[in-house]
Amino acid sequence: MKIESEVASRAWVRPRLAATRSQVRSTLDLLLALTQSDLRVRYGRGPGRILRWMFEPFALVGVYLILVTFVLHRGGHAAGLSLASAVVPFQLVFASVSNAMNSLDLRRPILLNMAFRRTLIPLSSVCTETVSFAASFFLIAFMMVVYLVAPTPAMLWLPLVLVINFAVAAAFAYAMALFAIWFRELWAFGLSFVRMMFFIGPGLVPLSETHGTANDLLRLNPLTGIFEAYRDLFYYGRSVAAWELLYPLGVALLLLGIFVPVYNREQRQFAKIV
């Protein structure tokens, strides 16, 4: 009797597993197709785009380095590496948001012609920008060489930090994609708000160089934990503190929990508004 019920339950589970597997595979296929087309459209072809991915963060760090060392006179030890540790993860968040905010315009011909799982669009924006983000790691390596900072075992935390960086970028991408749909005339303001997150976080100076209320308030920014986690890995060479991962992850999950269902509801209207 017991054996019969076990066989029956296994027979019920197998098709469900197969269906889930096929669902996951088709989602990955769709995500890959959207990302690949997005990469071609946004970044063109050939080696030029890889050079662009690699040197864009250099330009940004260069500007901030001049600001920090010459204008603010707060150079400190390996200032370039400290800055790169914030600029590189922020690039992923900012580029993903910017991409997600105009992704509907880019995909207008498809949105008006055929049905597909449109809820994946912001996630594909993050995947697209993750490719250029990967190239910008060259900047961190370069800075470590310039400042003679040796890699440490703390770098083993990197995969976990990358996952959380990706989750935060995805959460911001969904939220800001909706913002761009709801408030099209405030598109530029929305993007400026995300850029502001860099400056109201320890982007230019590490958290350890801030004190009192400012230090407490900066920790509320979900990007603070990520910037500091990158600094721990590459700049200080120490293990990541739990709050640096858990707080951004918590905020990302909260935002995803709120905005993905809303985006899923709004995508039914895309063909009307593009």
Next chain:
Amino acid sequence: MIVARNVGVRFLFDRHRRVVTPATARLRRSGTETWGLREVTFDMEPGRGYALVGPSGAGKTTLLRLLASVLFPDAGSLDVKGRVASLLSTDAGLLGLLTGRENALHLGVLAGLSRPESRAAVEQVKERTKLGDYFDRPVSSYSQGMRARLGLGVADERDPNILLLDEVHEALDHEFRAVLERRAHEIVARGGIVVAAGHDHEMLSRLCSRGLWLEQGHLREFGDFATTRTAYLKAHS
């Protein structure tokens, strides 16, 4: 089989007359609404072609987008059973900066094929579209007719049993009009459904035996195409 019961599609506008989503309309409060389709009821049976006729703005494109699941009903219910391929503009979902090959691969996956399936189908698309070397050039360099050809080739990737056409056939050259007609007849002969909208009534009469006359979002007449067309032309002459 396609079954529509009291289907309606509503467009909401803000005070600047831009279309907004219901969520935005709730946030902004002031605005207006209009129905692109209202209380439309019909049954489309397998093995037939259906022509949509009506003046511009009558709701033909809205109805086709609804059938393609690009739009969703705001009222009533719609049941579409079958694999749908849609050519709702000469762009047909093509991205100008991608080549014909890249578009075929991309749209195949979006239509539900796996990546290996889509990759395998790409050569057939090249063959069918007869685009030659242009297949590996960016779509932005194509003429309207070439885009429509590629669109048709890509739409055919999934072996559809429902084909939706919105004036696209009017952009095709004579050779590809014949190809499109042949394909549409095959789909109908196999028990599929073809729904086509346009102003070329001669071509529509070759593709479709039934007609739907839409007027300001309402279904004015539904029946034999020749009769519907005559009634429509008489009302607008």
